[in-house]
Amino acid sequence: MSVVQFMVSLDLTVVNVGLPRIGSGLGFSEVGLTWVIHAYALTFGGLLLLGGKIADWYGHKRVMLSGLGLFGLASLVGGLAQAPGQLVAARAAQGIGAAALAPAALALxxxxxxxxxxxxxxxxxxxxxxxxxxxxxVLAGGLLTQYAGWQWVMYINLPMAAIALALAWRGIAADQPAARRGRPDVLGAVLATAGAALLVFGVIRTDRYAWSSAVTVSTLAAAAALLVAFVYVEKTTSRDPLIRLSLFANRSVAGANTFALLFGGAMASALYFVSLYLQRVLGGSPARTGVEFLPFALGVVVGSTLAVKLGYRFAPRTVLIGGGTLAAAGFAWFGLMRADGSFLVDVLGPSAIASVGIGLCLAPTVSIATGGVAPHEAGIASGMLNSTRQIGASLGLAALGTAAADRSGQSLTPQALSDGYALGMTAGAVILVAAVLIVLCVLPRPGHGGTGGASAG
Structure with a gap:
């Protein structure tokens, strides 16, 4: 299940560094190239709730294996693409596969x-x-793009999907689908998927249309209307609802998902801004940029290892507060980046602090969000958490990217660019502080009910 999640997470960033060569290789327009990223984010974020429910209905292992097969096949098609439309379609299919396998793996x-x-x-x-x-x-994308060709940012998923399929087939016991309490809530599934997809779509298009433009406002208003209609249907339907709304009355579920929404936006902006700073301001190549992200990756592993050790002694809520505070401090340091800066001072130092804090946050968030949920709703709870984090990433990156672009203006000088990236990282620090305040105010303290105690860890 860890191999599955590694593959899903890697695919969210592996193509970023290779985008310029993908664009020139397949003849993408400047606007069309962004859909290599957006096609995956749109289908993945929009279909996660439905994927979680399907996993509960038909069995988590069965759905995860099906999602893995689709993900691997789509990666092969993407690597063989000869035209922009073919690659975008393959990326959308990857997102569909990921939306099926990610909540199923987390529920298992x-x-x-x-x-x-x-x-x-x-x-x-x-x-x-x-x-x-x-x-x-980011590391793999840089190295593969520079030394093997952009196609390998797609092909890299094939061996991982094969390994995950073999491990899951042999190592995971088949689970029984949850007993269905009625006919599937097809209308709720359509409304939730369309609303979430339209929300992500509206946000990611703010790189072309301002937040106040008629296009963005009407798109987001339509998304809000669909989501309100979804809530109404879930409250009144006589069918088996897509999600039990009373789950949000659980302070642990509500608090963990709100934290994940803010945390996802901050983390996505870090990978985006730091990658651009290393290449556009400090002048690094794709391969060098990838290598310079290694300390960040190692810091996350260190933080996650510390989370295990601390989880034996402290409640998940306590670990989450410490990790969020540490990550916010690292982001604030990133906010001091300079046009004449260096990797050691402006990237390595804050990377070490921020990445450890991020690693400390991940396990407690998932554990709290799923710890108080009945087994037959594990898939939808994990799908909801993944969807929240993905939508948070899209919202955060769009909002902070717009703010950074406004600060830089039309100038592409290193000074203007670094000013914009620094503003984006500072805003990310503020978002993380807000996330920590959510934990303090919403998540129950150990011994006060919910899943905030150590037993949920």
Whole structure:
């Protein structure tokens, strides 16, 4: 299950460094090239809730294996693409596969390790692999693009999908689908998927249309209307609802998902801004940029390992507060980046602090969000958490990217660019502080009910 999550996380970032060569190789326009990223984010973020429910309905192992097969096939098609439309379609298919396998894998992890020290250890391993996948994706993307060709940012998924299929087939016991309480809520599934997809779509298009433009406002308003309609249907339907809205009455579920929304936006902006700073301001090559992300990846692993050790002694809520505070401090340091800066001072130092803090946050967030959920709802709970984090990443990156672009203006000088990136990272620090305040105010203290105690760790 960790191999599965590593592959999903890696695919969110592996193509970023290779985008210029993908554009020139297939003849993308400047605007069209962004859809190599957006096609994956749109289908992945929009279909996660439905993927989690399908996993609950038909069995987590079965759905995860199906998602892996689709993901691997789409990666092969993407590597063989000869035209822009073919690659964008393959990336969308990858997102569909990821939306099926990611919540199923997380639900299997939660049900296999329901509590105690083994749960702490399992989620620590999973979170280290999850976060390092995003950072290693930047490294792998740079090296593969420069030395093997952009096609290998797609082909790299094939051996990982094959390994995950073999391990899952032999090592994971088949689980029984949850007993269905009625006919599937097809209308709710359509509304939730369309609303989430349209929300992500509206946000990612702010690189072309301002937040106040008629296009953006109307798109986001339509997304809000669909999501409101979804809530109404879930409250009134006589069918088996896509999600039980009373889950949000659980302070642990509500608090963990709100934290994940803010945390996802900050983390996505870090990978984006730091990658651009290393290449456009400090003048690094794609391969060198990838190598310079290694300390960040290692820091996440260190933080996740510390989360396991601390999880034996402290409640997940306490670890989450410490990790969020440490990550915010690292982001604030990133906010001091300069046009005449250096890798050692402006990147390595803050990377060490921020990455350890990020690693500390991952396992407690997942453990809290799924610890108080019934086994038959594990898939939808994990899908909801993944969807929240993905939407947070899209919202955060779009908002902070817009702010950074406004600060830089039309100038592409190193000074203007570094000013914009620094503003984006400072805003990320503020977002993380808000996330820590959410934990302090919403998550129950140990001994006060919910899943905030050590037993949920």
């Amino acid at each position: 992890l939660a049900s296999t390790f329901p509590g105690g020290r083994q749960r702490v250890k399992a989620f620590g391993i999973w979170s280290a692999v999850n976060a390092s996948g995003g950072a290693v994706g």
